[in-house]
Amino acid sequence: MTHEILLIDDDLLLCRGLGYSLARSGYRVRTAGDATEGLALAQGLTPDLVLLDIGLPGMDGLEAMRIFQRDLKLPVILLTARRGGRDEALGLELGADDYVTKPFDMDRLLARIKATLRRHACQEAPPAPGPLTLGNLTISPQTRVARIGQRPLDLTPREFDLLYVLAGLAGQVISIEALLDRVWGAEFDGEPQVVYVHISGLREKLAGTPGHTLRIVTLHRVGYKLVDGEA
Secondary structure, eight states: OOOEEEEEOSOHHHHHHHHHHHHHTTOEEEEESSHHHHHHHHHHHOOSEEEEESSOSSSOHHHHHHHIIIIIOOOEEEEEOOOSSHHHHHHHHTTOOEEEESSOOHHHHHHHHHHHHHHHHHHTSOOOSSOEEETTEEEETTTTEEEETTEEOOOOHHHHHHHHHHHHTTTSOEEHHHHIIIIIOTTOOSOTHHHHHHHHHHHHHHHTSTTOOEEEEEETTTEEEEEETTO
16 A cells, blocks of 8 residues: 655755655655645645644644644654754644654654554554543543543543543553553654653543543653542
């Protein structure tokens, strides 16, 4: 199967060079110079993965990321020349799968692309039957819906996977390395920051849901555990 990648970047030379390298690696590549054009292409093509520059003219990459996550549910790897970490963290909160900082090593980028495509292929496989329940939390792996009582949680795909792993081992401490392995996959070679960001997002969404009784407890330099606050 040949995967199709949509590359959205206003750097014409980068698009040409990266597009050529991706094509030589066996991918079909379409390019767009801004977010508006990229979103239009994505709606018509439904690519397997999007490479999205954060620093786009007009609508920036983070705003486009919101639309990709809300409307199209496509896997996205952010490309960024910014090194402060704030934009990358926000992109992850919005649902990006990963980010790569420019200038990037092509072999490293190809490894991230393969890992992301593999993770999403696994997510599309038949899930384990039956819901998982902890306190007033119910998680259905078949529908990929988590509820507090009757209220559904608005989770990104990665937040859902994290919550499912934490709830399945409720009360047990799970290390950062184990979470990366279970949720992002053993081949993931990104930064542990992705776990911190998604845990933070989960905490905010749990806290903002009326009737919640769950807490994500941090054990410094060890990991996290999910507990029922009324237990």
